[in-house]
Amino acid sequence: MSERIRFVVDGKPAEVEADPAMPLLYALRDNLSATAPKFGCGLAQCGACTVHVDGRATRACITPVSAVKGKRVTTLAGLGTPEKPHPLQTAWIAEQVPQCGYCTSGWMMTAAALLREKPKPTDKQIREACAGLKCRCGTHMAIMRAIKRAAGVTA
Amino acid sequence: MIALTRRDLLKGAGALVVSFGLPGVVPSALGHGQKPALLPDELDSWIAVQADGGVTVFFGKMDMGQGVDVAIAQIVADELDVAFDRVSVVMGDTAFTCNQGGASGSTAIQRGGVTLRFAAAEARRLLLARAAEKLGAPVETLTVTDGVVSANGDSQKKVGYGELIGGQHFHHKLEWNKQYGNTLLSKGQATPKKPSEYRVVGRSIPQAVITGKAFGRAQYVTDVRIPGMLHARVVRPPTAGCGPLTVDESSISGIPARVIREKEVIAVVAEHEWDAVRAARQLKVTWTPPCTPFPTTETLHDHIRQAKGIGNQTPINKGDVETALKGAHRVVEAEYEWPLQSHASMGPACAVADVRADHATVWTGSQKPHYVQTGVAKLVGLPAAKVRVTWIPGPGSYGRNDAGDAAHDAALLSKLTGKPVRMQYMRHDGTAWDPKGPAAVYRGRAGVDANGDVVAYDFSAKGFTRMDVDPREGDPRETLAGQMTGYAPKPTIIFQVPAESYDFANKRCGWECIAPLLERASPLRTAHLRDPLGAETHFASESFIDEIAHALGADPVAFRLKYVKDPRHAAVIKAAADKAGWTGTPNPNRGKGAVMRGRGFSYTERIGTVVAVVADVEVDRRTGRVWARRFTVAHDCGLIINPKGLELTIEGNIVQALSRTLFEEVRFDRDRVLSVDWATYPILEMQDAPEKIDIVLLNRPDAPATGAGEPSTRTVPAAIANAIFDATGVRLRRVPLTPERVKAALARA
Numbered sequence: 058m059s060e061r062i063r064f065v066v067d068g069k070p071a072e073v074e075a076d077p078a079m080p081l082l083y084a085l086r087d088n089l090s091a092t093a094p095k096f097g098c099g100l101a102q103c104g105a106c107t108v109h110v111d112g113r114a115t116r117a118c119i120t121p122v123s124a125v126k127g128k129r130v131t132t133l134a135g136l137g138t139p140e141k142p143h144p145l146q147t148a149w150i151a152e153q154v155p156q157c158g159y160c161t162s163g164w165m166m167t168a169a170a171l172l173r174e175k176p177k178p179t180d181k182q183i184r185e186a187c188a189g190l191k192c193r194c195g196t197h198m199a200i201m202r203a204i205k206r207a208a209g210v211t212a
Numbered sequence: 213m214i215a216l217t218r219r220d221l222l223k224g225a226g227a228l229v230v231s232f233g234l235p236g237v238v239p240s241a242l243g244h245g246q247k248p249a250l251l252p253d254e255l256d257s258w259i260a261v262q263a264d265g266g267v268t269v270f271f272g273k274m275d276m277g278q279g280v281d282v283a284i285a286q287i288v289a290d291e292l293d294v295a296f297d298r299v300s301v302v303m304g305d306t307a308f309t310c311n312q313g314g315a316s317g318s319t320a321i322q323r324g325g326v327t328l329r330f331a332a333a334e335a336r337r338l339l340l341a342r343a344a345e346k347l348g349a350p351v352e353t354l355t356v357t358d359g360v361v362s363a364n365g366d367s368q369k370k371v372g373y374g375e376l377i378g379g380q381h382f383h384h385k386l387e388w389n390k391q392y393g394n395t396l397l398s399k400g401q402a403t404p405k406k407p408s409e410y411r412v413v414g415r416s417i418p419q420a421v422i423t424g425k426a427f428g429r430a431q432y433v434t435d436v437r438i439p440g441m442l443h444a445r446v447v448r449p450p451t452a453g454c455g456p457l458t459v460d461e462s463s464i465s466g467i468p469a470r471v472i473r474e475k476e477v478i479a480v481v482a483e484h485e486w487d488a489v490r491a492a493r494q495l496k497v498t499w500t501p502p503c504t505p506f507p508t509t510e511t512l513h514d515h516i517r518q519a520k521g522i523g524n525q526t527p528i529n530k531g532d533v534e535t536a537l538k539g540a541h542r543v544v545e546a547e548y549e550w551p552l553q554s555h556a557s558m559g560p561a562c563a564v565a566d567v568r569a570d571h572a573t574v575w576t577g578s579q580k581p582h583y584v585q586t587g588v589a590k591l592v593g594l595p596a597a598k599v600r601v602t603w604i605p606g607p608g609s610y611g612r613n614d615a616g617d618a619a620h621d622a623a624l625l626s627k628l629t630g631k632p633v634r635m636q637y638m639r640h641d642g643t644a645w646d647p648k649g650p651a652a653v654y655r656g657r658a659g660v661d662a663n664g665d666v667v668a669y670d671f672s673a674k675g676f677t678r679m680d681v682d683p684r685e686g687d688p689r690e691t692l693a694g695q696m697t698g699y700a701p702k703p704t705i706i707f708q709v710p711a712e713s714y715d716f717a718n719k720r721c722g723w724e725c726i727a728p729l730l731e732r733a734s735p736l737r738t739a740h741l742r743d744p745l746g747a748e749t750h751f752a753s754e755s756f757i758d759e760i761a762h763a764l765g766a767d768p769v770a771f772r773l774k775y776v777k778d779p780r781h782a783a784v785i786k787a788a789a790d791k792a793g794w795t796g797t798p799n800p801n802r803g804k805g806a807v808m809r810g811r812g813f814s815y816t817e818r819i820g821t822v823v824a825v826v827a828d829v830e831v832d833r834r835t836g837r838v839w840a841r842r843f844t845v846a847h848d849c850g851l852i853i854n855p856k857g858l859e860l861t862i863e864g865n866i867v868q869a870l871s872r873t874l875f876e877e878v879r880f881d882r883d884r885v886l887s888v889d890w891a892t893y894p895i896l897e898m899q900d901a902p903e904k905i906d907i908v909l910l911n912r913p914d915a916p917a918t919g920a921g922e923p924s925t926r927t928v929p930a931a932i933a934n935a936i937f938d939a940t941g942v943r944l945r946r947v948p949l950t951p952e953r954v955k956a957a958l959a960r961a
Contacts, residue, residue, distance in 0.1 A: 102639075146426045150423055156608075157608040193608045193610075195871065
């Protein structure tokens with residue numbers, strides 16, 4: 058049965074009429090054309106779909122759209138803009154992180170949540186916070202440098 | 213504030229779709245009047261100068277994230293004397309680019325860039341001739357700065373490229389070698405510049421496209437949306453080699469989706485993506501009984517040893533190896549095993565196809581859009597000229613992954629439904645059903661005389677060809693859609709021997725291939741996986757070199773230098789050893805402590821590019837965990853176009869190869885592939901990333917630029933295995949070097 062579900066995406070009100078069990082990822086990508094989060098596995102094993110739900114890093118591919126009713130969803134496209142970039146976005150560009158870049162939402166949205174809680178993380182804390190995220194191109198070294206650059210911690 | 217430039221937009225930021233209507237469409241106002249046919253012998257096929265003096269380059273290869281388009285723009289900017297940011301690169305669109313072979317074998321710069329350099333040099337020559345006429349000054353007196361031609365000593369006499377030709381075509385013929393693909397070469401009369409004249413080449417210019425990626429605005433093939441499009445998902449057989457018997461369409465009657473079937477291809481299509489996903493999950497299909505085509509993961513290498521050979525070669529056969537082995541004072545022998553591996557791209561493949569009665573359009577992340585064009589044309593029954601294929605970056609690509617299959621599935625379904633179709637695979641389709649990197653068994657034998665000199669070297673491989681399907685999807689038989697609708701596969705028997713320059717008095721290197729496990733639509737069919745057979749072969753050969761050195765009590769670096777004859781190879785070996793502070797003394801702590809530390813060396817060559825790697829590892833005795841904590845890499849690929857881009861490319865190779873070495877193995881039972889997702893096909897995560905990768909770039913401006921997208925992949929596995937031996941005294945000869953295998957090997961020691 059379809060249901061009308063309202064929430065906020067990147068600061069703008071959104072509404073979808075959909076199967077409440079449908080994962081948030083399809084609501085974002087298919088219904089709302091918010092394509093920054095990507096489909097990587099549909100199993101919460103890679104992170105490519107990561108968004109913030111009320112500030113918490115959340116895997117959109119296994120989160121039912123009904124679970125975000127009335128909540129604030131932030132995608133990578135809403136994390137910052139070229140006019141007002143998030144420090145991680147500036148660092149990502151400075152460190153030239155992406156190869157294919159398809160995994161970016163996972164790393165950056167997870168790191169953004171980490172830096173809010175721990176503004177000066179240690180290497181160990183970064184590695185732990187990033188558990189479960191995948192990057193098939195092997196940009197891990199650049200990702201580490203970018204997170205540390207954004208946090209202002211030196212290598 | 214970070215500026216999103218026109219380059220960002222051209223190269224994938226979301227605004228492209230809005231601006232030009234359909235994804236990937238290039239602005240048509242590149243020139244007035246009739247453009248010559250898109251043939252490699254037309255200068256206009258390669259370069260256009262626009263009215264504002266901006267330069268557009270049409271590149272028949274494409275970038276998989278390493279920034280080769282930036283390098284191409286650098287090359288062109290130098291040859292044309294224009295500023296780098298005035299050059300835009302259009303890649304991989306069959307409507308605008310000649311078939312230069314797509315992304316292939318790390319040849320974007322090595323081969324693809326050569327024609328672009330010649331074309332840019334020729335364009336400059338023609339522009340200067342026009343300027344000479346216009347300014348009334350001899351060509352020899354003209355100089356060009358940022359696309360403005362000036363006559364020497366007369367600041368009033370100047371004219372811009374835009375004014376000279378902007379918006380018009382050159383209509384100028386080049387000399388073309390009449391080949392398509394990687395070997396395509398076109399050149400004009402102009403002589404390109406000398407390396408000493410380069411101003412843009414050699415600079416670390418960043419990739420503008422990364423800005424779009426960092427803001428979630430970059431467009432991927434998964435983001436392409438066409439009006440009226442249907443979402444599709446495939447339903448593959450649960451066991452390999454099976455075909456559908458019956459399809460129960462009523463099993464999805466509650467979902468607004470329908471089943472499309474063509475012979476063994478079964479798919480569901482729906483207006484909404486989620487409906488396609490659920491329908492594919494819920495659809496009930498009965499299948500022909502399992503036919504047990506496979507051995508098991510555990511017995512695969514015994515199968516390879518026992519299987520009948522179907523083709524072999526001995527590309528290196530110097531002296532008399534057998535006699536030298538018989539006369540040797542001592543023979544060192546070892547065998548190595550490499551598993552089947554998956555591309556396991558970051559996302560499963562996706563493609564969008566719009567097949568009409570008289571023409572078709574396909575958007576794909578395939579590395580070979582020009583071959584997708586001919587493959588799709590044949591599959592849907594259209595002339596190739598009526599099929600346009602536009603490459604849009606996919607979710608990662610490391611060779612012949614699942615992208616080409618998705619493109620053909622999408623085209624088939626679009627033809628059958630009469631609607632544009634977006635086919636996206638699910639994770640299990642991507643991991644279980646992508647073509648695999650081949651498994652093999654390697655054997656090394658070395659004869660040593662009484663003085664400790666190697667007098668015989670015999671290295672042989674036996675395994676699956678690397679081309680059950682061709683990496684060029686130019687025929688439906690190379691794709692699942694084709695193979696499941698009646699096109700018989702046609703494997704090519706091809707393998708590899710180590711690439712190095714060891715000068716042993718008697719030396720033989722050869723290979724033998726065995727038949728595929730399943731002759732049709734096999735989830736274990738092989739195809740190119742980044743540096744095809746490179747990681748596999750050189751894991752074995754460079755482990756074996758290390759074993760010979762240790763058997764002789766020689767330092768592995770000194771041993772290599774003793775036999776390596778190519779001076780460039782020796783320089784790379786020395787550079788890595790120097791940078792790492794390689795001492796050449798045996799590890800005094802070998803096998804001691806709960807966490808054992810050691811370092812290993814490896815060196816390889818790949819089509820002109822030479823790489824040496826020192827790996828520093830820690831091995832935890834209790835858990836068996838290997839942490840490759842640090843790598844030191846020396847890299848010589850001739851002339852360096854973009855040092856930072858090169859370093860990042862090397863880092864990606866090192867980390868991906870580390871993942872393949874420590875973690876990756878496609879698991880299967882007699883009937884099916886069991887590696888279907890990231891839990892069952894684990895790859896490296898951040899916890900296991902190195903602490904540091906030190907890179908020494910050996911720039912050789914006077915040597916041709918050779919590839920960098922793959923060569924450092926092949927050097928890594930043996931460096932790690934050799935480091936584990938140095939740390940523990942235990943030799944691991946079977947990849948992946950998982951904690952279980954390491955623990956078991958330590959327990960046996």
